[in-house]
Structure formats: structure tokens, C-alpha cells
Amino acid sequence: xxxxxxxxxxxxxxxxxxxxxxEFEFVIDINAKWPDRDIWxxxxxxxxxxxxxxxxxxxxxxxxxxxxxxxxxxxGNLLLKDLHTFFxxxxxxxxxxxxxxxxxxxxxxxxxxxxY
Numbered sequence: 001x002x003x004x005x006x007x008x009x010x011x012x013x014x015x016x017x018x019x020x021x022x023e024f025e026f027v028i029d030i031n032a033k034w035p036d037r038d039i040w041x042x043x044x045x046x047x048x049x050x051x052x053x054x055x056x057x058x059x060x061x062x063x064x065x066x067x068x069x070x071x072x073x074x075x076g077n078l079l080l081k082d083l084h085t086f087f088x089x090x091x092x093x094x095x096x097x098x099x100x101x102x103x104x105x106x107x108x109x110x111x112x113x114x115x116y
Contacts, residue, residue, distance in 0.1 A: 004069075004095065007043045009052035012073070016080060018087045036060065043068045049098060061103045062114070070103040 008019055008026045019026075025048060027039055034042075036056050043050050049069040050057055061067045071094055075086060090106060097104045097113045105112040 004098065005046070005048050006051050006071075007039065007046075007048040009039065009050060009054055009057075011053045012051065013080060013083075016083070018084055018091075040068055058103065058105070067102045069098055069101070071098070072103060072105045074105055074107045076108075 005023050005025070008014070008024055010027050010032055012019075014026050014028055025046075027034060030042065031038070036054070039050065040057070040060060042048070049071060051071045051073070053073050053075070055072070057070050058072050061070045061072075075083070078086065086106075086108075090111075094104050094106055094111060097111060101113045101115050103114040105114075
């Protein structure tokens with residue numbers, strides 16, 4: 001697993017075996033009705049990386065002068081089994097890129113890294 005701590009957005013499955021570790025927190029456990037700004041602020045205050053499928057965080061990350069780190073998943077609708085395989089095969093590489101990046105976009109074809 002990666003070295004950081006992660007905030008899993010409501011658009012990703014909570015009951016997903018890959019996320020069953022103390023390094024993952026879930027927006028749905030904190031406040032499922034939070035707008036993006038509250039999620040962003042919570043992640044900043046707690047030093048969490050936002051993991052999301054929501055493109056709004058992509059734009060916020062590009063515009064913010066001191067952004068929260070974001071892992072933006074652009075994978076479409078995958079079966080849980082396929083999502084698990086994707087995470088198992090790519091998570092270490094994704095988190096390794098986070099060290100020098102504000103955002104990592106993960107697609108089925110590869111990763112796009114946005115440095116600071």
C-alpha cells in the first residue's frame with residue numbers, strides 16, 4: 001500500500017476490500033452530504049489525498065495555489081473485480097508519483113501526472 005492517507009469520495013465503493021485498511025477514510029462515514037469544498041477542506045486539514053472519480057476535484061486541483069493532492073480515477077464503470085485488479089496492479093505506481101505531484105490521473109491506458 002502507499003505511504004499516505006487517503007479520503008475516498010462517495011463515488012467509489014466503501015465495501016471494497018482494497019480499501020479495508022487504516023490508511024483509508026470515507027467521506028460517507030464523515031458526512032455523505034458534504035459539498036466538494038467541505039471534502040477539500042477536510043482533506044487539507046487532515047493531510048489526506050482525495051481519491052475520486054469526480055472531475056470537479058480535477059479542476060479545483062489545477063486552480064488552487066496550494067492544492068490538496070488528488071488521485072482522479074477515469075476508469076468508467078468497472079465491475080468491482082476489475083476495479084480491484086486495477087488497484088492491485090497500479091496502486092504502488094500511482095502513490096509513488098504522488099510524492100512530487102499535485103494530482104495523478106489514472107486511466108485504463110496509463111497515468112498522467114501533474115507536478116507542483
